[in-house]
Amino acid sequence: MKLDNIYQEEKKSNFAKVSDIIVTMASRPSGFIGLSILIFHVILAFISPYIAPYDFKAINPTLMLQAPSAEYWFGTDDLGRDVFTRTILGGRTALTITFFGSLIALLWGGLLGIFCGLVGGKTDDIVMRIVDAFLSIPWILAMLLIVSLLGTSTEVLIPALGFFYGKGIVRVARAATHDVIAKDFIVSARARGHSNFSIIWNEIIPNVRDAILVEGAMRWSWMLLGFSSLSFLGFGVSPPTPDWGLMISNARGLMSFAYWSVIAPIVGLSSLIIGINLTADAFAKALGIDRSTKAPV
Amino acid sequence: MLFLIIKRILLGLITLFIVSLITFVGTEILPGDACTTYLERQAFGEQLEACYRRLGLNVPAYERYISWAVNAIQGDFGYSLSGEMPIKEVLGPRIKNSLVLASAAIFIGIPIALILGIVTALWRDKLPDVAISTVTIFAMTIPEFISATLLILIIAIWLEWLPGIVIVPTDVSFLELLPNIILPVIAIAMIMTAHMARMVRSSVIQVMASEYVQMAILKGVPYWKMVFKHVLPNALLPAINVVALTIAWLLGGVVVTEVVFNYPGLGRLVIESISNRDLPTVQALAIILASIYVSINLLADLMTLMLNPRLKTLQIRK
Numbered sequence: 001m002k003l004d005n006i007y008q009e010e011k012k013s014n015f016a017k018v019s020d021i022i023v024t025m026a027s028r029p030s031g032f033i034g035l036s037i038l039i040f041h042v043i044l045a046f047i048s049p050y051i052a053p054y055d056f057k058a059i060n061p062t063l064m065l066q067a068p069s070a071e072y073w074f075g076t077d078d079l080g081r082d083v084f085t086r087t088i089l090g091g092r093t094a095l096t097i098t099f100f101g102s103l104i105a106l107l108w109g110g111l112l113g114i115f116c117g118l119v120g121g122k123t124d125d126i127v128m129r130i131v132d133a134f135l136s137i138p139w140i141l142a143m144l145l146i147v148s149l150l151g152t153s154t155e156v157l158i159p160a161l162g163f164f165y166g167k168g169i170v171r172v173a174r175a176a177t178h179d180v181i182a183k184d185f186i187v188s189a190r191a192r193g194h195s196n197f198s199i200i201w202n203e204i205i206p207n208v209r210d211a212i213l214v215e216g217a218m219r220w221s222w223m224l225l226g227f228s229s230l231s232f233l234g235f236g237v238s239p240p241t242p243d244w245g246l247m248i249s250n251a252r253g254l255m256s257f258a259y260w261s262v263i264a265p266i267v268g269l270s271s272l273i274i275g276i277n278l279t280a281d282a283f284a285k286a287l288g289i290d291r292s293t294k295a296p297v
Numbered sequence: 298m299l300f301l302i303i304k305r306i307l308l309g310l311i312t313l314f315i316v317s318l319i320t321f322v323g324t325e326i327l328p329g330d331a332c333t334t335y336l337e338r339q340a341f342g343e344q345l346e347a348c349y350r351r352l353g354l355n356v357p358a359y360e361r362y363i364s365w366a367v368n369a370i371q372g373d374f375g376y377s378l379s380g381e382m383p384i385k386e387v388l389g390p391r392i393k394n395s396l397v398l399a400s401a402a403i404f405i406g407i408p409i410a411l412i413l414g415i416v417t418a419l420w421r422d423k424l425p426d427v428a429i430s431t432v433t434i435f436a437m438t439i440p441e442f443i444s445a446t447l448l449i450l451i452i453a454i455w456l457e458w459l460p461g462i463v464i465v466p467t468d469v470s471f472l473e474l475l476p477n478i479i480l481p482v483i484a485i486a487m488i489m490t491a492h493m494a495r496m497v498r499s500s501v502i503q504v505m506a507s508e509y510v511q512m513a514i515l516k517g518v519p520y521w522k523m524v525f526k527h528v529l530p531n532a533l534l535p536a537i538n539v540v541a542l543t544i545a546w547l548l549g550g551v552v553v554t555e556v557v558f559n560y561p562g563l564g565r566l567v568i569e570s571i572s573n574r575d576l577p578t579v580q581a582l583a584i585i586l587a588s589i590y591v592s593i594n595l596l597a598d599l600m601t602l603m604l605n606p607r608l609k610t611l612q613i614r615k
Contacts, residue, residue: 129308133315136590140549141583144571145323225440229553232442233568245442252446252557256454262446270439277438 024286025279031286034278041272045092054082056089057240068260075260077251086242087264091272093237094244097157098223104162105169105223106216112166113173113212114204117181118196128174131167139164139226147235157236161227165219172215176208210287217280221273228269244269305598309591313584317369320583321362324576369584384581387566392585395562398478399551402485407540410490411533414497418532419524421502429494437491441550445484445557452480462559481558485551492543497536504532534604541597548586 025031059079066076074083116124230236231245244265251261417426555564570578
């Protein structure tokens with residue numbers, strides 16, 4: 001009975017902790033703006049298929065490059081498709097792929113980093129050399145190569161993005177583990193004869209979780225940037241799927257007389273990336289982690 | 298000290314060796330090879346065999362790696378698939394053009410970043426800081442292809458001040474390149490400056506909070522003398538390393554920017570060679586870009602070592 005109570009209390013305090021963090025994040029103006037933009041985009045991604053006024057792939061040759069009007073709020077593109085419909089649908093693929101990609105990056109990067117930090121020695125040296133080597137290949141070259149040879153399906157993009165954006169997390173997780181590993185509670189856990197797995201799960205993860213989560217949130221915005229760059233270059237989502245990067249690259253050639261079809265996806269993509277960035281920044285500040293001195297590797 | 302420098306250089310070489318292995322194995326295990334791409338539907342029987350022999354693909358992979366690596370060290374990357382000309386000759390003018398672009402952006406970006414970073418740090422949370430920091434957040438988070446597209450739309454199309462797209466052959470003289478290069482340089486410098494300014498800012502803020510600066514204030518050292526003599530030398534040193542990493546990271550952004558402006562540099566070559574599945578060129582590009590990354594890092598490491606006497610002893614103890 002008593003144990004049960006303690007357990008209940010702990011659970012509640014966990015929930016309180018999370019809501020505390022969110023309140024702290026929203027109490028700064030930048031954090032509030034970031035959170036609102038992010039929430040807006042997430043809600044939009046869920047409801048946009050139901051509120052879209054037109055079919056996103058309906059081609060209409062008689063309505064090519066119409067200027068914005070009451071009927072077509074953001075005008076139409078070079079194939080006569082409604083730009084408003086395509087803009088509100090344009091974030092769904094990017095959000096989904098990068099969200100799951102970041103989860104994969106967090107998982108493998110975090111675990112490998114903790115493992116390296118804990119084990120140390122030769123294994124650590126070798127793994128970090130390999131991670132460094134992967135870091136020194138520009139992400140865009142590696143991603144383009146994979147995508148051009150294996151195709152641009154979701155099953156390729158999510159693990160590939162997850163892999164390439166996870167290697168930076170390895171470093172952060174390793175450094176955070178190094179910080180806690182010399183602490184007394186780890187030494188005493190070892191003395192009690194706990195296994196490596198138990199030490200990682202019960203002692204290290206709770207202490208490095210914050211640093212890794214903040215890094216993961218930041219990776220999310222970079223991954224979104226990388227993913228839309230791929231789409232822009234024609235190596236991401238394939239048409240006619242509405243996607244901001246793809247829309248910008250299609251509309252770019254015509255922007256001297258139909259700027260609306262390039263402005264709408266630009267606003268969509270920039271606001272989402274800024275929203276995630278501000279949220280990640282506020283998250284880091286709410287947890288008391290200063291990220292601004294770190295290089296974006 | 299000498300030992301440390303040699304150690305760093307060796308580590309860099311090991312990294313490059315692993316990179317070469319990764320790219321070689323990577324292009325090897327992925328489906329399709331140079332011959333099947335080149336011959337397309339005729340890729341079978343006699344013709345395929347002949348092509349394998351001509352490109353030397355009929356020997357075991359490790360032998361090919363060794364001969365490729367030996368030649369690559371001497372600067373010979375073999376022949377490109379699409380143009381049928383030595384990769385060395387394809388790369389030369391491209392490297393020059395990209396270097397012009399990147400160094401122009403760096404030389405414009407670093408002084409601006411220093412000034413912005415110092416101003417925002419000294420007037421922390423006041424109006425200049427809030428205004429500049431807001432702008433830098435925008436400049437640094439918006440993807441390169443968006444800022445480049447907007448620059449073209451506003452400056453080239455609406456205002457008609459500068460050409461929006463670079464339409465020059467690969468091997469033009471610098472003066473002909475000049476008006477074309479302004480917009481791409483602005484696009485790259487903007488994002489780079491924003492990143493660096495933020496790092497300089499937090500570095501200066503950290504030093505300003507340190508004990509010896511407090512001591513200097515208590516002693517009555519004039520404010521600006523303290524800033525220039527005590528704060529800046531100590532604040533800018535750690536920033537060097539981070540700035541180097543940022544420059545290396547921005548290599549990817551240079552690729553995108555070059556494509557947007559149709560600029561004849563290394564970045565566009567990356568896209569072209571990947572679209573054509575020109576694997577020999579891709580391998581050469583991977584090695585070259587990785588070497589740039591490794592040498593920038595090495596340079597930064599060495600610079601911090603030379604400039605900071607405290608780090609020397611620290612590193613040896615490690």
